[in-house]
Amino acid sequence: xxxxxxxxxxxxxxxxxxxxxxxxxxxxxxxxxxxxxxxxxxxxxxxxxxxxxxxxxxxxxxxxxxxxxxxxxxxxxxxxxxxxxxxxxxxxxxxxxxxxxxxxxxxxx
Amino acid sequence: xxxxxxxxxxxxxxxxxxxxxxxxxxxxxxxxxxxxxxxxxxxxxxxxxxxxxxxxxxxxxxxxxxxxxxxxxxxxxxxxxxxxxxxxxxxxxxxxxxxxxxxxxxxxxxxxxxxx
Numbered sequence: 001x002x003x004x005x006x007x008x009x010x011x012x013x014x015x016x017x018x019x020x021x022x023x024x025x026x027x028x029x030x031x032x033x034x035x036x037x038x039x040x041x042x043x044x045x046x047x048x049x050x051x052x053x054x055x056x057x058x059x060x061x062x063x064x065x066x067x068x069x070x071x072x073x074x075x076x077x078x079x080x081x082x083x084x085x086x087x088x089x090x091x092x093x094x095x096x097x098x099x100x101x102x103x104x105x106x107x108x109x
Numbered sequence: 110x111x112x113x114x115x116x117x118x119x120x121x122x123x124x125x126x127x128x129x130x131x132x133x134x135x136x137x138x139x140x141x142x143x144x145x146x147x148x149x150x151x152x153x154x155x156x157x158x159x160x161x162x163x164x165x166x167x168x169x170x171x172x173x174x175x176x177x178x179x180x181x182x183x184x185x186x187x188x189x190x191x192x193x194x195x196x197x198x199x200x201x202x203x204x205x206x207x208x209x210x211x212x213x214x215x216x217x218x219x220x221x222x223x224x225x
Contacts, residue, residue, distance in 0.1 A: 043214075045152075086213060097198060098218070099216040101215070
């Protein structure tokens with residue numbers, strides 16, 4: 001059965017800290033991996049990763065896919081309170097999509 | 110505790126037919142959200158419902174699309190007179206009342222609609 005596992009499930013840090021969120025998957029017919037930020041509204045698209053080893057960057061956020069390890073990480077540097085959210089990982093399959101349970105990040109002032 | 114369930118998983122319709130997609134939220138969840146998956150991108154919000162109430166339908170096309178979440182039974186996303194452009198994966202998510210709307214959503218496996 002296809003599955004996507006995120007870790008940790010929750011994380012509490014202080015402003016300025018750097019965090020690394022993990023997403024691992026066991027799926028068939030992998031096509032791409034997506035990261036979302038989920039706040040008080042519908043999930044906001046962050047990154048789409050299809051190729052292994054190529055880092056995608058957007059401001060303080062970056063992400064990379066490792067197809068050999070069947071995993072991806074999302075890094076957030078110099079965290080701010082506005083980064084507090086649930087970060088959702090989703091894997092796109094050939095005819096489907098699977099979501100992880102999310103990592104709840106809390107950034108304290 | 111079963112997760113969010115959607116059925117059917119795959120649905121094929123001819124142009125002009127109606128499509129009904131069902132979503133059963135997780136036990137204890139009273140909020141349901143419907144999303145459409147855009148190609149190569151991600152999720153587009155369509156509608157947010159609580160039992161017997163539509164709270165936010167700002168992402169729903171004005172015509173042919175409707176959604177309901179009755180007191181008993183699953184939430185239904187209904188597409189009338191389907192066209193080829195409706196072909197997509199439709200995802201449902203649910204959240205518990207304690208967590209507040211929007212925040213902690215659990216996603217179902219999706220229904221892939223193909224319009225011939």
